[in-house]
Amino acid sequence: MVKSTRFRRIRVAATALAAVGALSLAGCSATSSTPDNTPDAGQTPAADGCGSVPQIGAIDPGDLLSGFSSDVQTGYNAYPYEIQESAWSDWKPDKTEGFTAAIVGQAPAAPFIAAYQGALADSLEAYGVDVVLNVAPNDPTDVPGQLQQFGQALSLKPDIIFFNAAAPEAALDLVSQAHDAGIPVISMVSQIDSPYAISVTYNANLQAMVGAAYTLQNIGGEGSILEVTGIPGISNEIAWEDGTEKALALCPDVTVAGQAQGMFQPPVAQQAVVQYLATNPAGVDAVLQAGTMGWAIRDAFEQSGIPVPPIADIGASQGFAAWAAADPAYPYVGTSTPAVPMAQSAAQIGVKVLSGAGPKLNHIVWEPYLVTADDLSSIVDPSWVPEDGTDLAPDGVYFTDEQIAEFFNSPELGPQSPE
Numbered sequence: 001m002v003k004s005t006r007f008r009r010i011r012v013a014a015t016a017l018a019a020v021g022a023l024s025l026a027g028c029s030a031t032s033s034t035p036d037n038t039p040d041a042g043q044t045p046a047a048d049g050c051g052s053v054p055q056i057g058a059i060d061p062g063d064l065l066s067g068f069s070s071d072v073q074t075g076y077n078a079y080p081y082e083i084q085e086s087a088w089s090d091w092k093p094d095k096t097e098g099f100t101a102a103i104v105g106q107a108p109a110a111p112f113i114a115a116y117q118g119a120l121a122d123s124l125e126a127y128g129v130d131v132v133l134n135v136a137p138n139d140p141t142d143v144p145g146q147l148q149q150f151g152q153a154l155s156l157k158p159d160i161i162f163f164n165a166a167a168p169e170a171a172l173d174l175v176s177q178a179h180d181a182g183i184p185v186i187s188m189v190s191q192i193d194s195p196y197a198i199s200v201t202y203n204a205n206l207q208a209m210v211g212a213a214y215t216l217q218n219i220g221g222e223g224s225i226l227e228v229t230g231i232p233g234i235s236n237e238i239a240w241e242d243g244t245e246k247a248l249a250l251c252p253d254v255t256v257a258g259q260a261q262g263m264f265q266p267p268v269a270q271q272a273v274v275q276y277l278a279t280n281p282a283g284v285d286a287v288l289q290a291g292t293m294g295w296a297i298r299d300a301f302e303q304s305g306i307p308v309p310p311i312a313d314i315g316a317s318q319g320f321a322a323w324a325a326a327d328p329a330y331p332y333v334g335t336s337t338p339a340v341p342m343a344q345s346a347a348q349i350g351v352k353v354l355s356g357a358g359p360k361l362n363h364i365v366w367e368p369y370l371v372t373a374d375d376l377s378s379i380v381d382p383s384w385v386p387e388d389g390t391d392l393a394p395d396g397v398y399f400t401d402e403q404i405a406e407f408f409n410s411p412e413l414g415p416q417s418p419e
Contacts (some may be wrong), residue, residue: 050235050251051217053209058083063219068406075367078205078243080191084362087195088184089409092356093159099129099354102153103162104146105136105188110264110293111389112315113164115339116189121163123347126419129354132156136164140231140263140360143167150174154181159351164188164196166234186350189342190235191363198353199363200346204236207335207368208243208290211312213250214370215286217329219308222253223285228273228297230264239313240290257284265391266296274301284309291315291337295389316371318381319388325376326386332373338393343368345399345417350408352414364407369397 262269316334
């Protein structure tokens with residue numbers, strides 16, 4: 001079994017920890033741009049130069065994070081939304097069993113989303129929760145269609161709604177309606193800037209900064225890069241763009257040579273990068289990508305007959321890790337965002353809310369794990385093959401049971417471990 005101690009958790013310097021809870025900035029959610037309260041690249045505090053992770057701190061005017069462990073606090077570095085007390089912090093259900101849930105997800109075209117939403121439904125079933133609706137729009141950009149599906153979920157009056165919002169700001173009124181109806185909303189993966197929702201998510205801004213910083217280290221802080229983007233306008237893409245911009249702001253000798261749109265879908269990303277390389281046969285010095293497309297981008301370079309440059313393997317895969325492990329000279333950098341453990345924890349947190357455990361905060365945020373070439377020998381299983389796009393998710397890379405307990409006023413209520 002792989003031990004989580006082999007992973008490097010990104011530590012925030014003492015000065016940044018002091019900033020957690022000290023920033024008094026107003027909160028605002030995003031749809032097509034970075035939230036107004038997020039420090040932009042020009043405001044990024046001086047770090048240690050190109051290849052370092054910018055230290056931004058958290059937006060915590062109420063100092064709500066001060067009672068949490070340092071491991072939890074570090075996960076909020078550069079998180080773009082205000083930390084607020086959850087509107088469900090002292091809520092108690094009127095029953096103890098027979099819970100129902102509705103799932104309003106995103107189009108499962110991206111493997112990560114498909115795996116996440118499938119695992120969520122399985123986990124809720126394991127907890128004995130009856131899923132009365134499980135829907136998603138056919139197109140990840142179909143915001144009106146998804147909002148109609150949320151309205152359908154509300155009409156069924158489930159005990160809880162799990163929601164992966166394509167456009168969080170557009171959903172604020174519906175989330176408020178759910179609160180008025182006594183229905184908690186668990187925001188999966190995406191973030192909703194409201195005390196009425198409980199966002200259970202990874203810090204995509206921090207993940208982007210980490211992936212970019214370590215990749216830019218590997219090219220000596222100078223050269224050209226290709227950016228491979230996800231789905232325009234959705235919250236995870238916006239967060240990646242923001243974090244990448246902050247990391248690049250520390251690197252004046254790095255230029256963005258071009259962009260390719262991968263839509264978070266490996267086949268689309270591979271084709272887009274092949275097309276880019278066909279007109280740019282000299283290649284680039286590195287690639288920054290928005291998530292889960294790293295192994296397909298690698299394949300695009302190999303298909304084009306061009307050496308594979310350092311690629312930020314955000315949403316790392318077993319296949320890319322196995323490929324890199326076979327070449328010790330390759331400067332691998334990845335961050336793990338394991339879909340199944342993330343979904344299982346979201347289900348656990350939702351059932352704890354239904355059990356009256358009382359969530360303290362409106363944002364439950366996980367700090368991504370960094371994996372480098374030095375870690376691969378203890379991570380990669382000999383059976384893994386380079387074309388395997390399965391999430392790189394060894395045991396212990398997500399929230400521990402103790403960390404999840406920190407987020408609740410009555411942690412003894414509800415499930416103590418994910419299912």
